[in-house]
Amino acid sequence: MTESGDEELRAPGPVPASEARARWTAALADGPVTLADGAMGTMLFAAGLQFGDPPEMWNLALPQGSIVRQIHRGYLDAGSRIILTNTFGGNRLRLSLHGNERHVGEVNRMAAVLARAEVDAAGGHALVAGDIGPSGSIMMPIGTLDFAEAVDVFAEQAAPGVAGGVDVIWIETMSSAEEIQAAASAAGKIGMPYVFTASFDTAGRTMMGLPPSQLHGVTADLLAKPLAIGANCGVGASDLLSSVLDLHAADPAAVLVAKANCGIPVIRGEKVVYSGTPETMAKYACLAIDAGARIIGGCCGTDCDHLAAMRKAIDSHVRGDSPTIEAIEAAIGAMVNTPAANDAAPRERRGKRRA
Numbered sequence: 001m002t003e004s005g006d007e008e009l010r011a012p013g014p015v016p017a018s019e020a021r022a023r024w025t026a027a028l029a030d031g032p033v034t035l036a037d038g039a040m041g042t043m044l045f046a047a048g049l050q051f052g053d054p055p056e057m058w059n060l061a062l063p064q065g066s067i068v069r070q071i072h073r074g075y076l077d078a079g080s081r082i083i084l085t086n087t088f089g090g091n092r093l094r095l096s097l098h099g100n101e102r103h104v105g106e107v108n109r110m111a112a113v114l115a116r117a118e119v120d121a122a123g124g125h126a127l128v129a130g131d132i133g134p135s136g137s138i139m140m141p142i143g144t145l146d147f148a149e150a151v152d153v154f155a156e157q158a159a160p161g162v163a164g165g166v167d168v169i170w171i172e173t174m175s176s177a178e179e180i181q182a183a184a185s186a187a188g189k190i191g192m193p194y195v196f197t198a199s200f201d202t203a204g205r206t207m208m209g210l211p212p213s214q215l216h217g218v219t220a221d222l223l224a225k226p227l228a229i230g231a232n233c234g235v236g237a238s239d240l241l242s243s244v245l246d247l248h249a250a251d252p253a254a255v256l257v258a259k260a261n262c263g264i265p266v267i268r269g270e271k272v273v274y275s276g277t278p279e280t281m282a283k284y285a286c287l288a289i290d291a292g293a294r295i296i297g298g299c300c301g302t303d304c305d306h307l308a309a310m311r312k313a314i315d316s317h318v319r320g321d322s323p324t325i326e327a328i329e330a331a332i333g334a335m336v337n338t339p340a341a342n343d344a345a346p347r348e349r350r351g352k353r354r355a
Helices: 017-029 040-046 055-060 064-077 091-097 101-121 147-164 177-189 212-217 237-250 278-291 304-316 325-332 341-354
Strands: 082-084 125-133 168-174 194-198 227-232 254-260 266-269 269-274 295-298
Touching: 017 125, 017 325, 040 064, 040 295, 055 064, 055 101, 064 082, 064 101, 064 304, 082 168, 091 101, 101 125, 101 147, 125 147, 147 177, 147 266, 168 227, 168 325, 177 194, 194 254, 212 227, 212 237, 227 237, 237 254, 237 278, 237 325, 254 278, 269 295, 278 304, 278 325, 295 304
Parallel strands: 082 125, 125 168, 168 194, 194 227, 227 254, 254 295
Antiparallel strands: 266 269
């Protein structure tokens, strides 16, 4: 297997934790809102990745690695200040599904090198975030993955990215409090700051029943605290903004992340197409600011055109009052999920109070 990139591509070495935190502070101080990137998977599928193939392996071969760099470059050109590495499923449990578990180290290191090369070429003002998705296994006591093994799995994934030059560990699309704690513990174990987001895709909660209002307390007992928390993916931008409203209500001082899917997925033939337009995502970005998000990006379906429209909207937006659910739905479409019964009353009160 041939590593991607030209001979001059070399790992820059670990970013000290103090420097990583300084870069994070500088990025957030650059404006009231920081723009993250869009969907890596969507762009890779458009470039020829086949369903079922592990996208992380594209980091290690040519010309695929060059395509990964081009995607990063596109998001940087669109105005993104946080770039996630192509490592969402880069842990040994998920890579083992294709017999690639022996490549954990090189996959994550090279992903960081590719992203860092593009960030540095663009002036070095953006952050490189080492992307960590779910392990692919269910945590005990419901499943078979115990906490200590989960920490080891995530630390094994994160450490090579640190060697490749990531600034922060970015834990995303989580549904279990225990798995978030394991990934956060892994980041703390290797001495790196981290961000975590959950996917509230099941009646206003995560698949494992975690509501947005409880997300702040998930890492409360850990020594290392997150730089930011929030919501990503899910079922649509309106639903995600509902979660952001709940997160902000639970802790108005928290740095919140909103990284919504680009509308609703629709299957057309062999392709999955997302309904969101650049105009829709621009409206979503403004609503996310008003809802309390400090870091805004896109998840599945979000491409460079969407990000460019979001950048323009963010730069010209003056923060307004926190939106009601009704205002969100009127602007960007109806919610897909019905909130859980015990969350319904607070949502009703919130809508009436802010109307």
